[in-house]
Structures are given as C-alpha cells and as structure tokens.
Amino acid sequence: xxxxTHLADRVRELMxxxxxxxxxxxxxxxxxxxxxxxxxxxxGQGGLMVRVDPDESKTLLGRAHVSPMVMRGKELAGWIRVAxxxxxxxxxxxxxxxxxxxxxxxx
Numbered sequence: 001x002x003x004x005t006h007l008a009d010r011v012r013e014l015m016x017x018x019x020x021x022x023x024x025x026x027x028x029x030x031x032x033x034x035x036x037x038x039x040x041x042x043x044g045q046g047g048l049m050v051r052v053d054p055d056e057s058k059t060l061l062g063r064a065h066v067s068p069m070v071m072r073g074k075e076l077a078g079w080i081r082v083a084x085x086x087x088x089x090x091x092x093x094x095x096x097x098x099x100x101x102x103x104x105x106x107x
Contacts, residue, residue, distance in 0.1 A: 003029040008042045039104035051103040054078040
C-alpha cells in the first residue's frame with residue numbers, strides 16, 4: 001500500500017515553519033526529519049508513525065487510535081502508530097506532529 005499523499009501534504013504544511021526539516025522515503029512511506037532525526041512518518045500501512053518519549057509510550061497507547069509500532073515482529077521503543085482516524089482533524093494531526101518534532105529535537 002502506498003502512503004497517503006494527502007496526509008503527507010498536511011504534515012508538510014504543519015512542518016513548514018520548522019527549522020531543519022527534510023523528507024525521506026523510507027519504510028514504504030514518507031518520513032519527516034528534523035536535523036536528520038526522524039520525527040514522524042506517513043506510513044505505507046496507513047496513518048502516522050510518531051517518535052515519542054519511551055517513558056510515555058504506555059500512557060499514549062491507552063489513547064484512541066494509537067497502537068505500538070512493530071517492525072519485524074518487535075515493538076520499537078519510542079515509536080507509536082496513530083491510525084488515520086486519529087489524525088483526521090488539523091488539531092489531532094498538529095498534536096502528534098508537535099510531539100514527534102519535540103522528541104526529534106532531543107535526539
């Protein structure tokens with residue numbers, strides 16, 4: 001499945017004002033990086049992958065539309081998936097993009 005280009009455009013619009021933003025195709029989707037550190041990615045499996053504080057992962061997984069990020073059968077600490085239904089509005093998407101950007105800036 002190809003990534004959602006409309007969602008990518010929405011993320012691009014929100015990240016436009018950020019310094020050090022770049023884009024890179026990876027994981028079957030489109031990743032948005034801050035100074036070379038991935039913040040969020042529009043997933044080829046749908047929705048958004050978001051970089052988060054690993055200590056907050058358990059709490060975030062209790063939210064609607066959020067699931068663990070799993071690659072090659074293993075959960076990735078510090079990463080979550082947000083389903084398409086969890087990023088429908090600008091406010092929803094902004095919340096996740098801001099969280100990913102803030103975490104990437106700490107890398």
